[in-house]
Amino acid sequence: MNPILLTPLDISIAASLIILDAALSIWLKLRLHRQIAIAATRMVVQLVAIGYVLRFIFSLNNPAVTLLLVVVMMLVAAREVAARPERRFRGHTNLVIGFVSVGFATFVTAILALTTAIRPQPWFDPHYAIPLAGIILGNVLNSASLSLDSFLGSVHRERQAIEARLSLGEAYRQAIAPLVREAIRRGLLPIINQMSAAGIVTLPGIMTGQILAGLDPLEAVKYQILLMFLLSGGSGLSALVVSYLAAWRLTDQRQRLRLDRLSSRS
Amino acid sequence: MEAALLVKKLRSQFAGPFELNLGMGMCAAITGSSGSGKSLFLRMIADLDPNEGEVWLNERERASMSAPAWRKQVTYVSAESGWWTDKVIEHFAVNRRSEVAALAARLGLRVDLLDAPIAQLSTGEKQRFSLIRAVLPDPPVLLLDEPTGPLDEESVVRVEALLRERMATGASILLVTHDPNQAERLGNQRYRMAAGHLEMP
Numbered sequence A: 001m002n003p004i005l006l007t008p009l010d011i012s013i014a015a016s017l018i019i020l021d022a023a024l025s026i027w028l029k030l031r032l033h034r035q036i037a038i039a040a041t042r043m044v045v046q047l048v049a050i051g052y053v054l055r056f057i058f059s060l061n062n063p064a065v066t067l068l069l070v071v072v073m074m075l076v077a078a079r080e081v082a083a084r085p086e087r088r089f090r091g092h093t094n095l096v097i098g099f100v101s102v103g104f105a106t107f108v109t110a111i112l113a114l115t116t117a118i119r120p121q122p123w124f125d126p127h128y129a130i131p132l133a134g135i136i137l138g139n140v141l142n143s144a145s146l147s148l149d150s151f152l153g154s155v156h157r158e159r160q161a162i163e164a165r166l167s168l169g170e171a172y173r174q175a176i177a178p179l180v181r182e183a184i185r186r187g188l189l190p191i192i193n194q195m196s197a198a199g200i201v202t203l204p205g206i207m208t209g210q211i212l213a214g215l216d217p218l219e220a221v222k223y224q225i226l227l228m229f230l231l232s233g234g235s236g237l238s239a240l241v242v243s244y245l246a247a248w249r250l251t252d253q254r255q256r257l258r259l260d261r262l263s264s265r266s
Numbered sequence B: 001m002e003a004a005l006l007v008k009k010l011r012s013q014f015a016g017p018f019e020l021n022l023g024m025g026m027c028a029a030i031t032g033s034s035g036s037g038k039s040l041f042l043r044m045i046a047d048l049d050p051n052e053g054e055v056w057l058n059e060r061e062r063a064s065m066s067a068p069a070w071r072k073q074v075t076y077v078s079a080e081s082g083w084w085t086d087k088v089i090e091h092f093a094v095n096r097r098s099e100v101a102a103l104a105a106r107l108g109l110r111v112d113l114l115d116a117p118i119a120q121l122s123t124g125e126k127q128r129f130s131l132i133r134a135v136l137p138d139p140p141v142l143l144l145d146e147p148t149g150p151l152d153e154e155s156v157v158r159v160e161a162l163l164r165e166r167m168a169t170g171a172s173i174l175l176v177t178h179d180p181n182q183a184e185r186l187g188n189q190r191y192r193m194a195a196g197h198l199e200m201p
Helices: A008-027 A033-060 A063-083 A093-117 A126-157 A159-167 A172-197 A205-212 A217-249 B038-045 B067-073 B094-106 B111-115 B123-135 B153-168 B180-186
Strands: B003-011 B018-023 B027-031 B052-057 B074-077 B141-145 B172-176 B189-194 B197-199
Touching (some): A093 A126, A126 A159, A205 A217, B018 B197, B027 B038, B094 B111, B123 B153, B172 B180
Antiparallel strands (some): B003 B052
16 A cells, blocks of 8 residues: 655645634734744755755665764754753763763664664665664653753752762762662653553554554554664663763762862853 | 871862861861851862862871772761751661660750651751761761851750760861850860961961
């Protein structure tokens, strides 16, 4: 069964719904019509652009170019991880921590899936590698930034408690452990919620897309299950790596709590 | 006089250099206005903030010990106490409940507070429990930052009595206080901190 291809006219009809939103905004004085227009235009331009980029990269079919694109996506994700937390490290530490955690988690899970489950020929075929890396990145980015935000926020809040433990001669590792645990927990919650709600509250996007594209629902479900496993693994890895890296960066060889390495502006 | 705690050329980017020679069983009291660097000095000795210079405890240099081992012997008690679980007693080793209770009673703390949530304690109660937490393992040096700051007169007397008793058994105390009378009562040596430097009063 082939997917039903959309024509520009089909899309224009759907675009009238955006006009409806804008009209609502004007009628109800929501003052959102400008934002709606800008967001809708951005969405269309960005998606069309990425469509062309993907088509181009698929046609090249060059592993180095595929890798380059994936690394660029990781850098953008790392920037998000770095920028979201309320508290930040001085300098580029946030970005480095974000890149290492997100990159590591994405590589590990994506390569595992490509070499053991999906198994395209060759395994780095951009048709599979790039969308897969993209989905994993989106989730992993979320986990990593939640974990980092939770960790840096709680370190700041719990400073007295951590230093009290250090003063009594406890190891830094021990004094910081509850905060690291809490940060990892925080990073894992969204994927747990997503898994529990899948199929009841939400029909996950990938599955819906594949069903619309003509795939048998059970085949689509299998894909979605695989993906959920990948996402939970990726979330766990990135939450773990980001929390431990941040904890390690906040101490030194004399096991001090180095809050001076966080920037002063909150 | 044999030095228990010896501080040589100790400095950081904010304070120092400091020299100090504190005998066994002695108390050095430091007064000085807020922000003059008194707490920084204690934190540097405890190695809680980056610093340079030497600190010796009974002829052993700080750098030859791990930081936790050092802090177990040279224990800092901050002016604002920190707590990491819900109940008071959970901050003490499980097998030392009776000793904690005895010390609490000596400092005028109700024994039922041992099982109370931290959130129910007043600042003064928390301050005394944090002192008990520090003296219980019997460290040879105590670095006390305003240990009686939030306390009423009667509690101050009790805390000072406990500190004198510790000194009699050989503990050395470096005491930061706002109260010049307390500095006079407890300090064998007295200093004033001004703009990150120790001065004789």
